[in-house]
Amino acid sequence: MIAMLFLGFSAGLPFLLVFSTLNARLADVGVETATIGFFSWLGITYSIKVFWAPVVDRLKLPVLNRLFGKRRSWILLAQAGIATGLYLMAAVDPLSAPETLALCGLLVAFSSATQDVAIDAYRIEIAEERLQAALAATYIFGYRLALLVAGAGALYLAEFWSWQVSYQVMAALVGVGVLTVLVAREPEVNHFAAAEDIAEKVQEEAARRGHLPPRLAKLAGWFYAAVAGPFVDFFRRYKELAIVILVLVAVYRISDIAMGVMANPFYLDFMGFSKTQVADVTKVFGFFMTILGSMVGGVLVVRYGVRRILLAGAIMTAATNLLFVVLAQYPPDIKLLALVVSADNLSGGIANVALIAWLSSMTSASFTATQYALFSSLMTLPGKFLGGFSGIVVADFGYAQFFLVAGVMGVPAILLVLYIMRHGARLDALAPVKTSS
Numbered sequence: 001m002i003a004m005l006f007l008g009f010s011a012g013l014p015f016l017l018v019f020s021t022l023n024a025r026l027a028d029v030g031v032e033t034a035t036i037g038f039f040s041w042l043g044i045t046y047s048i049k050v051f052w053a054p055v056v057d058r059l060k061l062p063v064l065n066r067l068f069g070k071r072r073s074w075i076l077l078a079q080a081g082i083a084t085g086l087y088l089m090a091a092v093d094p095l096s097a098p099e100t101l102a103l104c105g106l107l108v109a110f111s112s113a114t115q116d117v118a119i120d121a122y123r124i125e126i127a128e129e130r131l132q133a134a135l136a137a138t139y140i141f142g143y144r145l146a147l148l149v150a151g152a153g154a155l156y157l158a159e160f161w162s163w164q165v166s167y168q169v170m171a172a173l174v175g176v177g178v179l180t181v182l183v184a185r186e187p188e189v190n191h192f193a194a195a196e197d198i199a200e201k202v203q204e205e206a207a208r209r210g211h212l213p214p215r216l217a218k219l220a221g222w223f224y225a226a227v228a229g230p231f232v233d234f235f236r237r238y239k240e241l242a243i244v245i246l247v248l249v250a251v252y253r254i255s256d257i258a259m260g261v262m263a264n265p266f267y268l269d270f271m272g273f274s275k276t277q278v279a280d281v282t283k284v285f286g287f288f289m290t291i292l293g294s295m296v297g298g299v300l301v302v303r304y305g306v307r308r309i310l311l312a313g314a315i316m317t318a319a320t321n322l323l324f325v326v327l328a329q330y331p332p333d334i335k336l337l338a339l340v341v342s343a344d345n346l347s348g349g350i351a352n353v354a355l356i357a358w359l360s361s362m363t364s365a366s367f368t369a370t371q372y373a374l375f376s377s378l379m380t381l382p383g384k385f386l387g388g389f390s391g392i393v394v395a396d397f398g399y400a401q402f403f404l405v406a407g408v409m410g411v412p413a414i415l416l417v418l419y420i421m422r423h424g425a426r427l428d429a430l431a432p433v434k435t436s437s
Contacts, residue, residue: 001138003126003184007075007119008142009149010177014082014112016150017089017170018042018105024155025163031094039102042109047381049113053373054230056117069186071125074118076181081111083174090167115177120376121369124360125187133301133309133357137294140352144287149173230367230374237364237430241423245362248416249378252355255410256317256348257383259324259403262390266324266399271332281338286345293349298357300350306358307424311417313351318410320344324403355379362427 016022019042026036056074064073085108092101123135150170157166235242267278300309323340330336363371386409393402420427 001134003180004123004135004139005142006176006180007122007184008139009146010075010079010142010174010180011112011116011119011139012143012146013150013170013173013177014086014108014115016147017086017154017167018109018112021150021154022089022105025158025166026094028158028163029094031098035098039105042102042105045106045109045113046116047377049117050370050373050377052114053117053370054367056114056121057230057367057369068181071118071122072181072184072186075115075122076178078111078115078118079174079177079181082108082115083171083178085111086167086171086174090164090171116376117369117373120372122187124363124368124372126185131302132360133298133306133353136353136356136360137298139356140294140349141291144291148287230364230370233364233367234362234371234374238362238427241420241427241430244416244419246378248413248420249355249359249375250382251409251416252314252351252413253317253379254383254386255321255406255413256351257380258386258390258409259321259406262394262399262402265394266328267337270328270399271337273332273334273337277334277337281334281341285338286341289342289345290349293346294353295349296346297350297353301354301357306354306361307417307421309350309354310358311414311421313347313354314410314413314417316343316347317351318407318414320347321403321407321410325400325407328398328400328403 018039022039022042023036026039060070061073061077064076067073068076085104085106088104089101089108092104094101119139123139124132127135154166154170157169238245263282267273267282273281297309297313300312320340320343323343327336327340359372359375363375390402393405
C-alpha cells in the first residue's frame with residue numbers, strides 16, 4: 001500500500017503538466033489561443049494506450065528486465081522518459097519553438113501513458129483480489145496529491161520564480177517514483193503461461209498451413225499472442241458475459257463524466273459563485289472528500305464484497321446528479337454547494353474504487369497490462385464523447401434538465417450491475433488465477 005501511494009503520485013504528476021498547467025504556461029507567455037488548442041491533442045495518448053499495452057505485456061527489456069523484473073523495468077523506462085521530457089520542456093521557449101515544446105510534451109504524455117499501463121499491471125499482480133480496493137484507494141490518494149503539486153504547486157513556482165524552474169522541479173519530483181520502484185519488490189506471477197500456449201498453437205499452424213520458416217512462424221506466434229491473445233483470453237473465459245462486462249465498463253461512469261463537463265460553468269455563470277469560492281469548495285474541500293470516499297470505498301469492498309459496493313456506487317453517482325437539480329432551484333448558497341459537492345465527491349470516490357477493484361479481479365496474469373488498458377480506455381471514452389454535447393443540452397433546456405438527464409444516464413449502469421450480480425457465482429468461477437512464477 002505504501003508503494004502504491006508513491007506510485008500513484010508518480011502516475012499523477014505528469015498529467016496536468018501536459019494539460020491545464022501547460023495551457024496556463026502557454027497563455028501566460030502570450031501563445032495564441034488556436035495554438036493552445038492544438039496542444040490538447042497530447043491527451044490522445046492516454047486514450048489509445050491500449051494499442052501499445054501488448055508490448056508492455058510481452059516484451060522483456062534488455063538488461064533492465066534482468067535487474068528489476070518485467071513490471072518495474074517498464075515503469076523505470078517510462079519514468080526516464082517523463083523526467084527527460086519535463087526537463088526539456090523547461091528549457092524550451094514556447095513562443096520561438098512551439099513545435100519543439102509539443103514534441104517534448106508528446107514524450108512526456110506517451111511515457112506517462114506507458115507508466116500508467118505498467119503501474120496498473122503492477123498493482124493488480126502485487127496483491128490478491130481482496131486487497132485491490134485498498135491498493136486502489138491509496139493509489140488514488142497519491143494520484144490526487146500529485147495533481148495538487150502539478151497544478152497549484154507548479155503555478156506557485158512559476159509565479160515566484162519562473163516556468164523553467166517550475167518544470168525543472170517537476171522533473172526532479174519524478175525521482176519519488178524512481179526511488180519507489182527501486183525499493184519495491186517485483187510481483188511473483190507467471191506472465192507467460194496462457195500467452196505461450198497461444199503462441200505455440202499459432203506457431204504450429206503458421207508452420208503447417210503457411211509453410212513459414214521456423215523463425216517467421218515463431219514471430220507470428222509471438223505477435224498474435226501479444227496483440228490478439230488478451231482479447232482471445234478474455235472472450236474465451238467469459239463468453240457471452242464478456243459483452244455485458246465491457247458495456248458495463250463503458251457506461252458505469254457516463255453519468256459522472258458527462259455532468260462534470262458543465263460543473264464549472266454551472267457554478268460560475270448560472271449560480272454566480274466567485275472563482276475563489278468554487279476553488280475552495282470544489283478543489284480543496286472536494287479533494288479531501290474524494291479521498292475520504294476512496295478510503296471508505298476500500299473498507300466497504302473488503303467488508304461487503306466488490307459487486308455490492310459497485311452497485312452502491314452506481315446508485316449514489318446517479319442520485320448525486322439529482323442533488324444538482326435541487327441546487328439549481330435555489331439562490332447561491334455556499335453551504336448548500338459544499339453539501340452537494342461533498343455528496344458528489346464522496347460517491348465518486350466510492351464508485352471509482354469499487355470499479356477499479358472489480359476490473360482488476362478480471363484480468364489475466366498473462367495479459368494484465370493489455371486487458372486493464374482496454375478497461376481503462378472504455379471507462380472514459382463514452383462519457384467524454386457524450387459530454388461534448390452537454391453544452392447543447394444546457395443551451396436548449398437549462399441546467400436543471402441537463403443534470404436530470406445526466407442522472408438518468410446512470411440507470412443503465414445500475415441495471416447492468418444487478419445483472420452481473422445475478423451471475424456472480426459464475427463470474428467467480430471464471431475469474432483468472434494469478435499463479436506464482
